[in-house]
Amino acid sequence: xxxxxxxxxxxxxxxxxxxxxxxxxxxxxxxxxxxxxxxxxxxxxxxxxxxxxxxxxxxxxxxxxxxxxxxxxxxxxxxxxxxxxxxxxxxxxxxxxxxxxxxxxxxxxxxxxxxxxxxxxxxxxxxxxxxxxxxxxxxxxxxxxxxxxxxxxxxxxxxxxxxxxxxxxxxxxxxxxxxxxxxxxxxxxxxxxxxxxxxxxxxxxxxxxxxxxxxxxxxxxxxxxxxxxxxxxxxxxxxxxxxxxxxxxxxxxxxxxxxxxxxxxxxxxxxxxxxxxxxxxxxxxxxxxxxxxxxxxxxxxxxxxxxxxxxxxxxxxxxxxxxxxxxxxxxxxxxxxxxxxxxxxxxxxxxxxxxxxxxxxxxxxxxxxxx
Amino acid sequence: xxxxxxxxxxxxxxxxxxxxxxxxxxxxxxxxxxxxxxxxxxxxxxxxxxxxxxxxxxxxxxxxxxxxxxxxxxxxxxxxxxxxxxxxxxxxxxxxxxxxxxxxxxxxxxxxxxxxxxxxxxxxxxxxxxxxxxxxxxxxxxxxxxxxxxxxxxxxxxxxxxxxxxxxxxxxxxxxxxxxxxxxxxxxxxxxxxxxxxxxxxxxxxxxxxxxxxxxxxxxxxxxxxxxxxxxxxxxxxxxxxxxxxxxxxxxxxxxxxxxxxxxxxxxxxxxxxxxxxxxxxxxxxxxxxxxxxxxxxxxxxxxxxx
Amino acid sequence: xxxxxxxxxxxxxxxxxxxxxxxxxxxxxxxxxxxxxxxxxxxxxxxxxxxxxxxxxxxxxxxxxxxxxxxxxxxxxxxxxxxxxxxxxxxxxxxxxxxxxxxxxxxxxxxxxxxxxxxxxxxxxxxxxxxxxxxxxxxxxxxxxxxxxxxxxxxxxxxxxxxxxxxxxxxxxxxxxxxxxxxxxxxxxxxxxxxxxxxxxxxxxxxxxxxxxxxxxxxxxxxxxxxxxxxxxxxxxxxxxxxxxxxxxxxxxxxxxxxxxxxxxxxxxxxxxxxxxxxxxxxxx
Numbered sequence: 024x025x026x027x028x029x030x031x032x033x034x035x036x037x038x039x040x041x042x043x044x045x046x047x048x049x050x051x052x053x054x055x056x057x058x059x060x061x062x063x064x065x066x067x068x069x070x071x072x073x074x075x076x077x078x079x080x081x082x083x084x085x086x087x088x089x090x091x092x093x094x095x096x097x098x099x100x101x102x103x104x105x106x107x108x109x110x111x112x113x114x115x116x117x118x119x120x121x122x123x124x125x126x127x128x129x130x131x132x133x134x135x136x137x138x139x140x141x142x143x144x145x146x147x148x149x150x151x152x153x154x155x156x157x158x159x160x161x162x163x164x165x166x167x168x169x170x171x172x173x174x175x176x177x178x179x180x181x182x183x184x185x186x187x188x189x190x191x192x193x194x195x196x197x198x199x200x201x202x203x204x205x206x207x208x209x210x211x212x213x214x215x216x217x218x219x220x221x222x223x224x225x226x227x228x229x230x231x232x233x234x235x236x237x238x239x240x241x242x243x244x245x246x247x248x249x250x251x252x253x254x255x256x257x258x259x260x261x262x263x264x265x266x267x268x269x270x271x272x273x274x275x276x277x278x279x280x281x282x283x284x285x286x287x288x289x290x291x292x293x294x295x296x297x298x299x300x301x302x303x304x305x306x307x308x309x310x311x312x313x314x315x316x317x318x319x320x321x322x323x324x325x326x327x328x329x330x331x332x333x334x335x336x337x338x339x340x341x342x343x344x345x346x347x348x349x350x351x352x353x354x355x356x357x358x359x360x361x362x363x364x365x366x367x368x369x370x371x372x373x374x375x376x377x378x379x380x381x382x383x384x385x386x387x388x389x390x391x392x393x394x
Numbered sequence: 395x396x397x398x399x400x401x402x403x404x405x406x407x408x409x410x411x412x413x414x415x416x417x418x419x420x421x422x423x424x425x426x427x428x429x430x431x432x433x434x435x436x437x438x439x440x441x442x443x444x445x446x447x448x449x450x451x452x453x454x455x456x457x458x459x460x461x462x463x464x465x466x467x468x469x470x471x472x473x474x475x476x477x478x479x480x481x482x483x484x485x486x487x488x489x490x491x492x493x494x495x496x497x498x499x500x501x502x503x504x505x506x507x508x509x510x511x512x513x514x515x516x517x518x519x520x521x522x523x524x525x526x527x528x529x530x531x532x533x534x535x536x537x538x539x540x541x542x543x544x545x546x547x548x549x550x551x552x553x554x555x556x557x558x559x560x561x562x563x564x565x566x567x568x569x570x571x572x573x574x575x576x577x578x579x580x581x582x583x584x585x586x587x588x589x590x591x592x593x594x595x596x597x598x599x600x601x602x603x604x605x606x607x608x609x610x611x612x613x614x615x616x617x618x619x620x621x622x623x624x625x626x627x628x629x630x631x632x633x634x635x636x637x638x639x640x641x642x643x644x645x646x647x648x649x650x651x652x653x654x655x656x657x658x659x660x661x662x663x664x665x666x667x668x669x670x671x672x673x674x675x676x677x678x679x680x681x682x683x684x685x686x687x688x689x690x691x692x693x694x695x696x697x698x699x700x701x
Numbered sequence: 702x703x704x705x706x707x708x709x710x711x712x713x714x715x716x717x718x719x720x721x722x723x724x725x726x727x728x729x730x731x732x733x734x735x736x737x738x739x740x741x742x743x744x745x746x747x748x749x750x751x752x753x754x755x756x757x758x759x760x761x762x763x764x765x766x767x768x769x770x771x772x773x774x775x776x777x778x779x780x781x782x783x784x785x786x787x788x789x790x791x792x793x794x795x796x797x798x799x800x801x802x803x804x805x806x807x808x809x810x811x812x813x814x815x816x817x818x819x820x821x822x823x824x825x826x827x828x829x830x831x832x833x834x835x836x837x838x839x840x841x842x843x844x845x846x847x848x849x850x851x852x853x854x855x856x857x858x859x860x861x862x863x864x865x866x867x868x869x870x871x872x873x874x875x876x877x878x879x880x881x882x883x884x885x886x887x888x889x890x891x892x893x894x895x896x897x898x899x900x901x902x903x904x905x906x907x908x909x910x911x912x913x914x915x916x917x918x919x920x921x922x923x924x925x926x927x928x929x930x931x932x933x934x935x936x937x938x939x940x941x942x943x944x945x946x947x948x949x950x951x952x953x954x955x956x957x958x959x960x961x962x963x964x965x966x967x968x969x970x971x972x973x974x975x976x977x978x979x980x981x982x983x984x985x986x
Contacts, residue, residue, distance in 0.1 A: 415805075415809055415890065416805040416809035416810075416811040416814065417805075417811065419801040419802060419804055419805035419809070420801070420802040420805040420806065420814075420817070422797075422798045422801070422802070423798040423799055423801075423802035423821075423861060423865065424802070424817065426798055426854065426857050426861065427820075427821060427824065427857070427861065429854065430824065430832055430836075430855070430857070430858055432839075433831075433832045433833075433834075433835035433836045433839060434827075434831060434832055434835075436835035436838075436839070437831050437832070437834065437835050440834075440835065494716070495720055498713060498716055498717055498720070499717075509717065509720075509721065511969070511972055512721070512724075512725065513720070513721075513724050514968055514972075514975065515724070515725070515728060515965055515968070516724050516727075516728075517979075518915060518919075518961070518964045518965055518967075518968040519728075519919075519961050519964070520918070520919035520920075520921060520935075520936045520960065520961070520964070521919070521921065522921040522936045522937075522939065522940055523919075523935075523936065523939060523957050523960055523961055524727075526939055526940065526943065526953065526957055527727045527728075527730075527731050527957055528727065529943070530731065530734065530950060530953065530954060531727060531730060531731075533950075535743065536742050536743045536744075536745070536747065536950070538730055538747050541745070541746055541747055570723070570724065570727065573724075574724070575979060578975065578976055578979065579976065579979065579980055579984055582976045582984050582985070583984065586984075586985070617984065620980065620983060620984070624980075627826050628826075631828045631829075633829075633830070633921075633922050634921045634922065634936075637921075637925075638921075638940055651828070652828055652829075652830050652922075655828075655830050655834070656830060656926075659830075659834050665834070668834060669831075669834065669835075672828050672830055672831040672834070673831065675828045675831070676827055676828055676831050679826050679827060679828060680823070680826075680827075682826075683823055683826035684823075686826070687819060687822060687823070690980075690981070690983050691983075693980075693983045693984065694870075694982060694983040697983065697984060697985050698870065698873070698874075
């Protein structure tokens with residue numbers, strides 16, 4: 024079933040939580056709704072589920088207008104961030120809840136419950152009440168409940184938020200396969216950009232009640248529409264430096280710590296405007312001091328992070344920058360060093376509005392970005 | 395598969411639009427209460443009338459004369475005085491006693507919990523029956539308390555039937571019944587207080603009396619206030635204990651508002667005066683209860699937040 | 702508090718003993734009286750040594766009082782029955798009306814809901830006679846005077862605010878998502894209310910019911926004004942006892958014991974919720 028939202032507005036008292044949100048999700052597609060907490064993601068899911076009503080706008084599922092359709096008639100499955108298991112029912116009854124509503128007979132109900140439980144590896148705890156389950160088991164039970172009736176539309180509200188890091192990592196690998204096997208249209212809410220990139224066919228970035236960008240994971244990572252999105256996507260956070268690009272000898276360049284950094288012809292329209300230059304940590308490379316365009320920095324500290332190492336350094340005018348490199352790669356760990364930005368992965372935003380200034384960029388997401 | 399599931403969905407039994415649902419759910423309760431609001435309106439009308447049950451033909455509006463008359467009516471002022479004295483004495487003593495007992499039982503031990511449950515028994519006794527119990531104990535003929543009074547040299551101590559000691563007697567019964575109420579609220583309050591300030595104070599060797607005045611009491615304030623207002627509102631309207639003990643007597647020593655109004659209505663059949671009296675009482679309790687509700691609500695929110 | 706010296710401990714012990722003496726003695730003494738004949742009760746000085754007798758209880762239960770001169774009929778058992786019937790039915794009606802309303806106030810915030818909830822609460826604090834006196838006249842006109850139905854209706858004045866405010870708190874404590882989850886799973890509002898909200902609020906509903914029963918049982922003024930002899934609960938009946946001629950003191954005591962025992966037992970049962978109930982849901986025990 025396809026899903027479409029048209030200009031959804033939701034207000035609580037005087038506060039506008041959602042301000043004209045429109046979205047289209049094709050049948051079988053997974054849309055990740057990404058945004059910081061308080062962006063309105065959960066409210067949006069509740070509107071789609073029908074437990075609250077929008078003040079304006081229209082929601083359609085499979086082309087059918089859902090205005091006035093009660094949640095129980097929308098044929099959805101939903102998993103909640105806090106699991107929202109029924110405390111007075113054991114895991115089996117929890118999972119069977121969508122099936123009892125559909126008046127399934129006892130035998131096929133038992134069969135369905137154990138199939139879903141097997142898929143999520145919780146067969147051995149089906150007789151436990153929620154308070155006897157570990158967080159991971161609760162999370163799987165709530166997913167199983169959402170999947171049990173094989174709904175056409177699946178709403179997953181940050182289901183990995185309240186589980187530990189190890190399980191989150193496992194589930195991040197497992198979930199895409201699981202979701203694809205269901206063939207359902209999925210809306211997945213998260214504030215973790217790695218999760219978003221791992222799971223989404225499409226990512227919609229929601230902030231302060233508005234959609235700021237919709238695109239493929241690559242789109243969002245490589246061509247963030249705003250400084251804010253660039254900051255949210257990426258770990259460590261993208262380096263942001265104030266620049267005013269100039270045209271010198273027919274080439275666009277920006278001055279960083281007294282060094283002219285070439286920006287490429289695509290940024291021509293930025294010449295003379297106050298901009299914010301975004302350089303991802305992995306787009307900075309340590310180079311010998313005599314390399315053309317190398318920027319001198321003073322290394323402050325270094326932190327190994329799984330397969331990569333992050334170096335925190337200061338530029339000459341005291342701005343912090345972070346440099347990321349594969350852990351295997353040697354690099355200076357103190358004193359003065361030189362770094363060279365990769366001109367093909369620079370981002371330029373207008374300083375006043377934070378909007379991206381169109382420019383060329385790399386076509387693939389670097390390996391390290393998702394680890 | 396999902397299509398087959400959808401088609402077998404059962405038909406809805408009965409649906410109500412989301413807008414009307416809350417009204418549907420609360421309407422029966424509201425209607426029941428509206429039925430009770432009507433007499434309230436009637437009481438206002440009565441209070442503005444000259445209305446005696448014994449002289450129904452004489453019934454007519456006298457627009458507030460009932461109220462104006464109160465100014466020159468020593469009985470009315472006696473009622474005000476007795477009600478206030480009763481409420482003030484009873485609540486003050488209960489508060490002191492209740493706080494004291496709560497502090498004694500503060501520690502969570504088996505014994506303390508047992509005692510606190512035991513102390514609830516008077517509170518669970520119907521006030522009328524409590525009066526009756528004390529009446530039996532203060533009977534001049536065989537009452538154990540009368541006997542004890544004579545043992546300590548108080549010959550012919552008549553308790554409730556002597557105007558000098560009648561108030562004392564009913565106040566004692568009120569204390570007996572309601573001190574546990576204050577005690578149990580304050581005990582819950584004391585036990586819900588955060589531990590750190592007390593531990594810090596103990597570590598610094600702060601004197602215990604100082605801790606009590608500067609930490610315990612201020613933190614207990616919302617509980618104290620709620621318990622006190624609760625009791626003031628109820629004891630200013632006290633009827634059961636006084637009616638059962640002396641019916642407002644001897645003479646008019648214990649003519650509190652509701653007893654006076656009751657006797658006005660059923661004995662003197664002066665409906666107008668009775669209603670006016672009750673409305674004055676209502677005005678007093680309304681002011682108190684709006685203060686109470688505000689404080690009570692704050693306490694409720696706070697306790698919910700912590701839960 | 703572990704630094705208490707021996708002097709303080711002794712003082713504490715004395716204080717607690719005095720407290721227990723003051724609050725327990727009347728109950729103890731009445732209990733003793735209820736097993737005595739008039740002869741032993743009237744002894745001077747009073748003594749705790751006596752031959753216990755069950756004749757007071759027997760007289761109350763059979764309803765026949767044998768005195769030297771005559772046989773007296775007493776309706777104490779019917780008072781006891783009235784108390785049971787009035788309290789139980791009032792609570793049942795109160796729950797039926799109050800629980801859905803409590804849910805509406807807790808969950809489905811609607812226009813004016815807070816005002817209405819507070820108005821209901823303020824009933825709890827209004828002088829009961831203000832409503833009762835006009836009601837006697839209305840009840841006569843409506844044919845409700847001295848009927849169980851009329852009394853049960855008026856008892857809602859005590860029962861409803863209590864149920865409403867306690868149960869409301871319990872409904873508020875259920876996470877909204879749990880209810881949403883059941884709706885989304887395909888169950889309608891009523892099924893969700895019945896299968897999720899009610900079971901989860903059950904402890905609160907039970908507590909509110911028990912407390913409401915105790916309050917209804919202990920009520921005096923409503924029945925005093927609105928009920929005549931055959932509908933009177935024990936609170937009114939016991940008082941009438943005192944003035945009845947030929948009654949023996951031991952029988953009054955036995956009547957008191959029989960009347961307060963049910964509330965004591967319920968109080969022990971509802972002990973965990975008493976604080977919450979007595980503060981109308983503001984303080985958790």
